[in-house]
Amino acid sequence: xxxxxxxxxxxxxxxxxxxxxxxxxxxxxxxxxxxxxxxxxxxxxxxxxxxxxxxxxxxxxxxxxxxxxxxxxxxxxxxxxxxxxxxxxxxxxxxxxxxxxxxxxxxxxxxxxxxxxxxxxxxxxxxxxxxxx
Numbered sequence: 001x002x003x004x005x006x007x008x009x010x011x012x013x014x015x016x017x018x019x020x021x022x023x024x025x026x027x028x029x030x031x032x033x034x035x036x037x038x039x040x041x042x043x044x045x046x047x048x049x050x051x052x053x054x055x056x057x058x059x060x061x062x063x064x065x066x067x068x069x070x071x072x073x074x075x076x077x078x079x080x081x082x083x084x085x086x087x088x089x090x091x092x093x094x095x096x097x098x099x100x101x102x103x104x105x106x107x108x109x110x111x112x113x114x115x116x117x118x119x120x121x122x123x124x125x126x127x128x129x130x131x132x133x
Contacts, residue, residue, distance in 0.1 A: 028041065028111070028132045029041070029087060029089070029111040029132075030085065030087075030111065030113050033113065036115055036116050037084065037113055037114065037115060037116065038113075038114060038115075038116050038121070038131060039111060039112070039113055039114075039131075039132045040111070040112045040114065040121075040124050040125075040129035040130060040131050040132060041109050041110065041111050041112070041129065041130055041132045042109065042110040042112070042127070042128055042129045042130070043105045043106075043108075043109055044068075044088075044105065044106045044107075044108040044109065044110060045102065045103055045104060045105055045106065046099070046100060046101065046102050046103070046104050046105075046106060047102040048102045048103045049128075050127045050128065051071075051072060051075040051127075054071070054074075054075045054078070055068075055071055055075075058071060058074075067088075068088040068110070069086040069087055069088040069110070070086075072086050072088070072110060073086050079123075081120065081123045081124065082114070082115070082117075082120055083112050083113065083114045083120070083124075084113040084114055084115065085112070085113040086110060086111070086112050086113075087110070087111045088108065088109075088110055088111075089108060089109050089110075089111065090107075090108045091106060091107025091108050092107075110129075111132070112124060112129060
């Protein structure tokens with residue numbers, strides 16, 4: 001009888017863990033997502049990003065110290081893509097990519113917080129962003 005009780009208790013405990021974790025909004029970068037928001041990410045390339053020409057036109061593409069998140073926000077605004085926040089995370093030393101071809105990843109990542117809106121998400125996915133939650 002005690003073994004049966006412990007089995008039932010274990011099953012109830014396991015089910016409660018599964019259902020409680022399903023209701024959480026999880027993200028990789030932003031820790032303040034609401035239920036109507038989502039996070040997307042984009043692995044930066046050496047020079048094949050859709051906004052590369054925009055960066056070049058701004059005169060900041062080759063600068064080592066530039067706030068790429070702010071420039072990307074400008075790119076979104078210029079292209080009428082509404083986002084809530086943009087963050088740029090540079091690669092740490094263990095994640096640096098040595099390939100110098102245009103399509104190679106730099107190891108850095110752009111994170112975007114956006115509303116759960118089909119048009120906004122489609123626009124971001126069309127640019128190469130992936131949903132990270």
